[in-house]
Structure formats: C-alpha cells, structure tokens
Amino acid sequence: MQFQTFTYPNNTAVVGRFAPSPSGRMHLGNVFSMLMAWLGAKSAGGNIILRIEDIDPRAASKQHARTLMEDLMWLGLTWDEGPYFQSDRIKIYDQAIAALTAAGYTYPCFCTRAELHTGSAPHACDGTYIYPGTCRTLSLIQRKQKAVDKTPSIRLRVPSNTDKSAVYSFTDLLQGKYRQNLATECGDFIIKRGDGVYAYQLAVVLDDALMGVNQIVRGNDLLSSVPRQLYLQELLGAPHPQYAHIPLLIAPDGHRLSKRNKDLDLGALKARGVTPQQIIGFLAHLAGLVPRGTAVTPNELLPNFSWHALPDCCQDIVVTSEVFDTNS
Structure with a gap:
C-alpha cells in the first residue's frame, strides 16, 4: 500500500547529501563520507545537500553544528542546498507515523533493551537482535495495562516470512548485490522510540525523498539498513535512490573512528598545522584517486573521479594520528 500523504521531487540530475549528527567535532571518517558524496554528485553535474540530523537531543549541539559547517567550508566541501535541521521537521515525521498507524502497519512495543538482548532472543550473524514480535499481538487491554508503567516505542510491521515481499534486494555502487529477508533477518523495527525521538530509518527515508x-553515500556499517528503508519507501510511495556504501575508517584497535578519537578530529589536525589540501589529498588517496602524499582540493579531484577507483571497497581502512607526519 502507498500513501498519498507526501509529494516527492522527481530529479533527473544527481542529488547527493551529507547528513551528520552534531554530537562533536568531525573526524576523518566523517570527512571521507562527505568527500565521496560531494564527488559523486558533483562529478555527475549534480548538487549536494547538507542536512543536520539533530532529532536526538542527547546527540545535538547548535555549536557543534556551526563548527561542522565552518570545517566543511575550510575543507572546500561546500553545499548547494541547506543546511536543513531535522529538529525543524518533526511534524513531517508525525504525519508519516499517523498514516502508517491508520493503515495498520504499526503497533506499540513495551520491550526493554535488556529484554531484547537476552540470550532467548534471536540474533543475526552480526550479533544484533531480530525482534521476535513479542508485542505484536497484545490486546488493547494488555497495551493499556503496560502503558501505565512504560511509554511504548512504535514498531513497523514487516511482511511475514511466507510473503515474497519480505525479501528486499538492491545493487550497491560499491558493495554489489545485497539481499535481506526482513522477516527472518530483521523483524518488526522501531520508527519512534519510547522517549519520543524518531528513529533514523523513518527520518532519513522521508528527508531524502522530500529533498x-x-x-546516498555513507559508511558500509549502514548497508544492512537499506532493506528497511526500501520497505518504508514503498509504503510511503517514495522513489528508491541509488546507494554507495564506502569503507569505514578505523583505528588501529579495530574500532571505527568516532568523535571520541580526538587525535583524528579536525580540531586536533588544524592545531597541528595540517592543511585542508593535505586532508583532502589523504582521503582521496584512500579512494584510489591520487598518489600518497598529494595535497589537493576537492575541485581538482572532479575530472578523474570514478566509483570504480575505490580499492577493496568491502575492507575497512586503518588510519592513525601519524598519517600527516612528514616522515610517515
């Protein structure tokens, strides 16, 4: 079923986006995502949108958002539209959930995180839990009783395993073909948390479609979320975008870079005297676009950009704070 709640643009030119969370200073992994999204859109004669994903108040700061934009300008990674702030778009998410609920696609879930992570819950091969449908068949009376003690999250029903529509597949620009059965490999998923915060899946699907x-270019840790987003796109009558999931940049200990990696954030790199051209050149080298040690601007990369240049696109890339040392 599709809803006519929203009208979506039908762009013929490429439109990309960078959608960071303003929870701290950008690190090299964030910049790598923006650079690849920027090159993907600009090399095709398209545009790039900047969207600040600040709907979770625990991970949102106006100052971080301002600093983030200043850093992007410093790097030469400008945007054509925006910035948009998800915190200004709450009514849109409300509208979507109301339509999904009216059509019977949602239900309240009272399960706690601890309950979902117990050994009795089914888990996928990556260790994440597959929701077993515990609250799917609760009666109205049971829901009212549980709501006295806990504000529920809202889950979206996925097709049953016997329904062929439960299987979603797509071809990623970098990772190739990917297939997932939503019923057996995901289960009903949350689109609004119990604390009132809208889930990533719902917000990005609506924002990307309406913009x-x-x-969509982002880290390969989000590859498995695409089938959920394809399903939501179909329910909401939104078009399917093209996806490119790039390698993650990770620390030597194997953990992906995060805003806790202060030695690799832009503030620390600026303080060491690292130039924007060095940063762009280093990341472009990881993408197979220039030789190691090349200092370059984003615009200088456009003539030779190709998605096919990325080496070992399925492998994470280890980076250290020494990458910009003159002797490294």
Whole structure:
C-alpha cells in the first residue's frame, strides 16, 4: 500500500547529501563520507545537500553544528542546498507515523533493551537482535495495562516470512548485490522510540525523498539498513535512490573512528598545522584517486573521479594520528 500523504521531487540530475549528527567535532571518517558524496554528485553535474540530523537531543549541539559547517567550508566541501535541521521537521515525521498507524502497519512495543538482548532472543550473524514480535499481538487491554508503567516505542510491521515481499534486494555502487529477508533477518523495527525521538530509518527515508536525494553515500556499517528503508519507501510511495556504501575508517584497535578519537578530529589536525589540501589529498588517496602524499582540493579531484577507483571497497581502512607526519 502507498500513501498519498507526501509529494516527492522527481530529479533527473544527481542529488547527493551529507547528513551528520552534531554530537562533536568531525573526524576523518566523517570527512571521507562527505568527500565521496560531494564527488559523486558533483562529478555527475549534480548538487549536494547538507542536512543536520539533530532529532536526538542527547546527540545535538547548535555549536557543534556551526563548527561542522565552518570545517566543511575550510575543507572546500561546500553545499548547494541547506543546511536543513531535522529538529525543524518533526511534524513531517508525525504525519508519516499517523498514516502508517491508520493503515495498520504499526503497533506499540513495551520491550526493554535488556529484554531484547537476552540470550532467548534471536540474533543475526552480526550479533544484533531480530525482534521476535513479542508485542505484536497484545490486546488493547494488555497495551493499556503496560502503558501505565512504560511509554511504548512504535514498531513497523514487516511482511511475514511466507510473503515474497519480505525479501528486499538492491545493487550497491560499491558493495554489489545485497539481499535481506526482513522477516527472518530483521523483524518488526522501531520508527519512534519510547522517549519520543524518531528513529533514523523513518527520518532519513522521508528527508531524502522530500529533498529529492537520489544518491546516498555513507559508511558500509549502514548497508544492512537499506532493506528497511526500501520497505518504508514503498509504503510511503517514495522513489528508491541509488546507494554507495564506502569503507569505514578505523583505528588501529579495530574500532571505527568516532568523535571520541580526538587525535583524528579536525580540531586536533588544524592545531597541528595540517592543511585542508593535505586532508583532502589523504582521503582521496584512500579512494584510489591520487598518489600518497598529494595535497589537493576537492575541485581538482572532479575530472578523474570514478566509483570504480575505490580499492577493496568491502575492507575497512586503518588510519592513525601519524598519517600527516612528514616522515610517515
């Protein structure tokens, strides 16, 4: 079923986006995502949108958002549209959930995180839990009783395993073909948390569709979320964009870079005297676009950009704070 709640742009040109969370200073992994999204759109004669994903108040700061934009300008990674703030778009998410609920696609879930992570719950091969449908068949009376002690999250029903529509597949620009059965490999998933915060899956699907984004570039840790987003796109009558999931940049201990990696954030790199051209050149080298040690601007990379240049696109890339030392 599709809803006519929203009208979406139908762009023929490529429209990409960078959608960071303003929870701290950008690190090299964030910049790598923006650079690849920027090159993907600009090399095709398209545009890039900047969207600040600040709907979770625990991970949102206006100052971090301002600093983030200043850093992007410093790097030469400008945007054509935005910035948009998800915190200004709550009514849109409300509208979508109301439509999904009216059509019977949602239900309240009272399960706690501890309950979902117990050994009795089914888990996927990556260790994440597959929701077993515990609250799916609660009666109205049971829901009212549980609501006295806990504000529920809202889950979206996925097709049953016997339904062929439960299987979603797509071809990623970098990772190739990917297939997932939503019923057996995901289960009903949350679109609004119990604390009132809208889930990533719902917000990004709506924002990307309403902003006309048709090429999504992001880290390969989000590859498995695409089938859920394809399902939501179908329910909401939104077009399917093109996806490119790039390698993650990780620390030597194997953990992906995060805003806790202060030695690799832009503030620390600036303080060491590292130039924007060095940063862009280093990341472009990881993408197979220039030789190691090349200092370059984003615009200088456009003529030779190709998605096919990325080496070992399925492998994470180890980086250290020494990458910009003159002797490294």
